[in-house]
Amino acid sequence: MSAVARLATLPWPGRIGLAIVAFWLAMAAFGGFLAPHDVGAIVSQDVFGAFSARHPLGTDYLGRDMLSRILHGSRFTIGLALAAALAASTCGTAIALVAATAGGWVDEAVSRVMDAFISIPSKMLALVMVAAFGSSPALLILTAALSYTPGAFRIARALAVNVRTLDFVQAARARGEGLPYIAAVEILPNMVNPMLADFGLRFVFVVLLLSGMSFLGLGVQPPDADLGSLVRENISGLFEGAPAVIVPAAAIATLTVGVNMLIDSVSGRARAVEA
Amino acid sequence: MDPLVRVEGLRITARKPTGEAAVLVDDVGFEIPKGEVLALIGESGSGKTTVALSLLGYARPGCRIESGRIVVDGIDVLSLDDEGRYGLRGRKVAYIAQSAAAAFNPMKPLMDQVIEAALIHGTATRAAAEAKAVALFADLALPDPGGIGRRYPHQVSGGQLQRLMAAMALITDPGLVVLDEPTTALDVTTQIEVLRAFRAVVRDRGATAVYVSHDLAVVAQMADRIVVLNGGRARESGTVDQVINHPRDEYTRRLVAAAAPQPRGEPRGAVETPLLEVRALVAGYGRLDRDGLPAARVLEDIDLTIARGAAVGVIGESGCGKTTLARVIAGLVPAARGDVRFDGQPLPTDLRHRSREQFRRIQIVFQNADTVLNPAHSIERILARPLAFYRGLRGEAARARIAQLLDLVKLPASVASRRPSELSGGQKQRVNLARALAADPDLILCDEVTSALDTVVGAAILDLLADLRRELGVSYLFISHDISTVRAVCDEVVVLYAGRKVDAGDRAAMGHPPFHPYADLLIASVPALRIGWLDALPRRLAASLPPVGEALDEGLCPFLPRCAVRRAGRCDTTPAPKQVLPGGREILCHVSLDELARIQSGGAA
Numbered sequence A: 001m002s003a004v005a006r007l008a009t010l011p012w013p014g015r016i017g018l019a020i021v022a023f024w025l026a027m028a029a030f031g032g033f034l035a036p037h038d039v040g041a042i043v044s045q046d047v048f049g050a051f052s053a054r055h056p057l058g059t060d061y062l063g064r065d066m067l068s069r070i071l072h073g074s075r076f077t078i079g080l081a082l083a084a085a086l087a088a089s090t091c092g093t094a095i096a097l098v099a100a101t102a103g104g105w106v107d108e109a110v111s112r113v114m115d116a117f118i119s120i121p122s123k124m125l126a127l128v129m130v131a132a133f134g135s136s137p138a139l140l141i142l143t144a145a146l147s148y149t150p151g152a153f154r155i156a157r158a159l160a161v162n163v164r165t166l167d168f169v170q171a172a173r174a175r176g177e178g179l180p181y182i183a184a185v186e187i188l189p190n191m192v193n194p195m196l197a198d199f200g201l202r203f204v205f206v207v208l209l210l211s212g213m214s215f216l217g218l219g220v221q222p223p224d225a226d227l228g229s230l231v232r233e234n235i236s237g238l239f240e241g242a243p244a245v246i247v248p249a250a251a252i253a254t255l256t257v258g259v260n261m262l263i264d265s266v267s268g269r270a271r272a273v274e275a
Numbered sequence B: 001m002d003p004l005v006r007v008e009g010l011r012i013t014a015r016k017p018t019g020e021a022a023v024l025v026d027d028v029g030f031e032i033p034k035g036e037v038l039a040l041i042g043e044s045g046s047g048k049t050t051v052a053l054s055l056l057g058y059a060r061p062g063c064r065i066e067s068g069r070i071v072v073d074g075i076d077v078l079s080l081d082d083e084g085r086y087g088l089r090g091r092k093v094a095y096i097a098q099s100a101a102a103a104f105n106p107m108k109p110l111m112d113q114v115i116e117a118a119l120i121h122g123t124a125t126r127a128a129a130e131a132k133a134v135a136l137f138a139d140l141a142l143p144d145p146g147g148i149g150r151r152y153p154h155q156v157s158g159g160q161l162q163r164l165m166a167a168m169a170l171i172t173d174p175g176l177v178v179l180d181e182p183t184t185a186l187d188v189t190t191q192i193e194v195l196r197a198f199r200a201v202v203r204d205r206g207a208t209a210v211y212v213s214h215d216l217a218v219v220a221q222m223a224d225r226i227v228v229l230n231g232g233r234a235r236e237s238g239t240v241d242q243v244i245n246h247p248r249d250e251y252t253r254r255l256v257a258a259a260a261p262q263p264r265g266e267p268r269g270a271v272e273t274p275l276l277e278v279r280a281l282v283a284g285y286g287r288l289d290r291d292g293l294p295a296a297r298v299l300e301d302i303d304l305t306i307a308r309g310a311a312v313g314v315i316g317e318s319g320c321g322k323t324t325l326a327r328v329i330a331g332l333v334p335a336a337r338g339d340v341r342f343d344g345q346p347l348p349t350d351l352r353h354r355s356r357e358q359f360r361r362i363q364i365v366f367q368n369a370d371t372v373l374n375p376a377h378s379i380e381r382i383l384a385r386p387l388a389f390y391r392g393l394r395g396e397a398a399r400a401r402i403a404q405l406l407d408l409v410k411l412p413a414s415v416a417s418r419r420p421s422e423l424s425g426g427q428k429q430r431v432n433l434a435r436a437l438a439a440d441p442d443l444i445l446c447d448e449v450t451s452a453l454d455t456v457v458g459a460a461i462l463d464l465l466a467d468l469r470r471e472l473g474v475s476y477l478f479i480s481h482d483i484s485t486v487r488a489v490c491d492e493v494v495v496l497y498a499g500r501k502v503d504a505g506d507r508a509a510m511g512h513p514p515f516h517p518y519a520d521l522l523i524a525s526v527p528a529l530r531i532g533w534l535d536a537l538p539r540r541l542a543a544s545l546p547p548v549g550e551a552l553d554e555g556l557c558p559f560l561p562r563c564a565v566r567r568a569g570r571c572d573t574t575p576a577p578k579q580v581l582p583g584g585r586e587i588l589c590h591v592s593l594d595e596l597a598r599i600q601s602g603g604a605a
């Protein structure tokens, strides 16, 4: 099915989700060029300024242009989350394929180790990592990837084990195929769809983790800012209902809800097509 | 007298996911006089279940009864509202489905479920309904009619559950009983018990029934009249005798021909060099114990030889270990004891120690074509892999060979670009076969290659196998639960029972007694396309035997609990000896071959 035809059959919530996701991806990619002001520039006397023609999204607690800061912040949030979610899903899937195709004690050992990892709360792990190594974008990606790899592994392994018992895998074994071929060519293509849905979910988790970290002041460090740190630094504007705190919070919300809507309808449809 | 059921101009349509309407049933009509059994026969997709369901005023989700008239016992079924339909179902019309297991709640005792309809419709008090149920159980030849109602569904066998479902349907004395493939899911030996019971009940109670089936031979035993459906239209209808013995319609003729498979290919002598030799094989599943024997032993002491170019058939009921045998030879299940030699060389039973050449020369065609082709790959890719893997063929050469292979299995070249999900069952089975042929194998292990297919499609695959054998000289290990298919394609037949080889011989020898008692039961249970076959069955097969008592010792004849000719003092104390006749015939039994031959030719047991 061509991409256009696929789009045509997407239910409404899926289309809305797709539009939101596309919007945020575009913002992350090109937002920097669209920003009317420099991120760090104090451009207004007015702190926690309201929506206005000069500053469409108001100004923050120092009088900086909120639109420019959101555009800049979304690039951090989305960029870091994408990288971390991609790393988590890829590692999880790869390890799961090795475990499931090898089977036996390899599978057993890997699964136990992953179970141990999964029992560490992700926030806790993040706090320890930041405390030990200091906060940097690379470390944040590593931390988030580490905390979500076991989850992705679990899903991927369950899928792979299911596929492994199917007759076409038995047929490949009887043909004399090696394990790498069976994993990559016979099993992997049959788990891509659900793993894409899982990837979307991981992405949302990472966005929330990073935002939470930044909100605690442990995430992206000034002068850079992601959506979470934007909420934090403007939190004192909450009582006056300043756009500076509402807008980044709304940005996080729309991003995560949009991704969720998209995966729900795409994976639901994949199931309907298979049935 | 007015007929009990009259159907006129029935037309049923369905809406496809793409939005267009598909006609499932078109202009079907028939009448059933009271007390008669009408059979609806056709292949899968011919619309037989759709017609049967419409008699209850029911159309499956997405389907719509567009036009026509259905009158059951004076009631215009299609004009009923929901409440009217509800009263009709269960009381006037009862439905017995293909799989009884799905119709029972596993958590409730059987009796409660059997009498439920009577209580709901208020046709009887609880005590009266239970008494009636017990009488029905007895009529249906269920063991322990008084007590079986206290059991739960998992505590009875599949054949018994099917009969209990019949009791459930008959409890309200419905005017019309609809039986939808009620024995298709059963082994032949079980099917025969169920057929007998159904027949007796339908006849004794003078019930009017619609019997839906794809099996002409079964229908010949059960029905008075037959309607042949194909592609949603009635191709022919008439009395059983007329349809079976003097079919007028071209499609009916093909159906009749496919029901009685003709032998394909000339039998070969066993003088040629053996291609595959299996000696004293023991195999199974689960953890190995200290002696290296698996926890669940499935195959015991199996010997088997396949000569070059020969076809050896393996038959036996579900779970007897047929697939396991093929998997051991293919290297998917390790052998615990015994050895396998291929072309004179020992064949490692562990996959990892086999050479690519050994893999190439033995190909396995799995039972279920629906799951054996990777849904993510195109047919071209599926066929290209063995070509590249075994012979290094790529690009143009591979494409040419794929076209040849598709042609060999009589598929159009256009399927190459499709995915498995876009093919029919028969087409998938052909691709499955083509993939095996791509390796240019010497031996193909065919596991129930035709079982999932309609008779006519299955017959075409059997022809294909016979052609390939003649043209390419491949050997087959042909696994099936259906002895008539096996006899049609194989030079030699091996009968497995509970993982033991109980009977073996060439095609000619397997055509007449003596047989091992199990083989005898199996062969005699296959419905023949002959009216009155069921009534003429020899008495020795009718037996429901007294239980044997305590659990069987290992090594004793596994057929003991079901054997009608067992010899007390011998069969239950010592393992059965292997009796060998000249010409390679082998029977594992205590009873002498002369005696067996005498009993099975019609003498008393």
Ligand SMILES: Nc1ncnc2c1ncn2[C@@H]1O[C@H](COP(=O)(O)OP(=O)(O)OP(=O)(O)O)[C@@H](O)[C@H]1O
Pocket: B285, B286, B296, B298, B316, B317, B318, B319, B320, B321, B322, B323, B324, B325, B481
């Ligand atoms: N992977 C497995 N693990 C454990 N037991 C198994 C496994 N596969 C099959 N069995 C058991 O081994 C026995 C033989 O199975 P097998 O598949 O060889 O039967 P079959 O004769 O091919 O039956 P069918 O006609 O239903 O295909 C059965 O009791 C089955 O339950």
Ligand code: SF4
Pocket: B516, B517, B518, B557, B558, B559, B560, B563, B564, B565, B566, B567, B571, B576, B588, B589, B590, B591
């Ligand atoms: S050995 Fe005995 S129980 Fe077994 S088949 Fe022969 S007669 Fe029957």
Ligand SMILES: [Mg+2]
Pocket: B322, B323, B324, B367, B447, B448
């Ligand atoms: Mg099988």
